[in-house]
Amino acid sequence: MDIRATHRWDLDETEAARLQSDLAAQIECADRFGAVERIAGIDLGYEDADRITRAAVVVLKFPELTLLDYKVVRKPTTFPYVPGYLSFREVPAAIDALNALSVDPQMLFCDGNGTIHPRRFGFACHLGLLADLPCIGVAKNRFIGSHEPLPETQGAWQPIIDHGETIGAVVRSRAGVKPIYVSTGHRVSLESAIRLTLQCCRGFRQPDTTRWSHRVASGPPLESDNLGIGSTLL
DNA sequence: GCGACAG
DNA sequence: ATCTTGTCGC
Secondary structure, rough: OOOOOOOOOOOOHHHHHHHHHHHOOOOOOOOOOOOOOEEEEEEEEOOOOOOEEEEEEEEEEOOOOHHHHEEEEEEOOOOOOOOHHHHHHHHHHHHHHHHHHOOOOEEEEEEOOOOOOOOOOOOHHHHOOOOOEEEEEEEEEOOEEEEEOOOOOOOOOEEEEEEEEEEEEOOOOOOOOOOEEEEEEEOOOOOHHHHHHHHOOOOOOOOHHHHHHHHHOOOOOOOOOOOOOOOOOO
């Protein structure tokens, strides 16, 4: 791919907050995508005491969820972790990883929130907007907002409300386990985001996109027997 | 002022 | 995110 940032990254918190508010106006919360046959999962990690940021991206065939391609890139970390400004720390490396792909995805699944954000511009919104791709945010922990009690049954979900506005959903991807937090990144409605995410979970708590990206980023080397390109197993 | 706080 | 063994439960 050929994704390019249209703005600078070396901003202080005040400048970053203003940029988020400006760019948030460009986020599309309605469906705008065609046939989805290839989806990407992005996972970020850190090495050498946070000095290096590692971005791992995988492309899976949809809805089969078999591995089509993957890449891992590393680059110096330039921004600290500050709740509310995660994208300024992780999006640059994520873009590099996406640009290194040999197979282009038609939709992105991110580790982190989209519109579940103080200014409605989380990591998934920032990356989706710059990549101009439909994008969904899936977080493992609650950031902001509240919700009604969530049934323990698989597939159950409840809207997440912040200041009277629905900004995402808490989803029981697997019966009886801690839920995940789903929200729009860009060009995908919340309803579609929930449906597509559940389609990628296969009964596991997290979608295969993040399970695979986390695997290629860390876990033992692939390729060996059946864990290479084309496999469905993890 | 106090607690919460995506990865 | 990351540092890490055993262990409780289905």
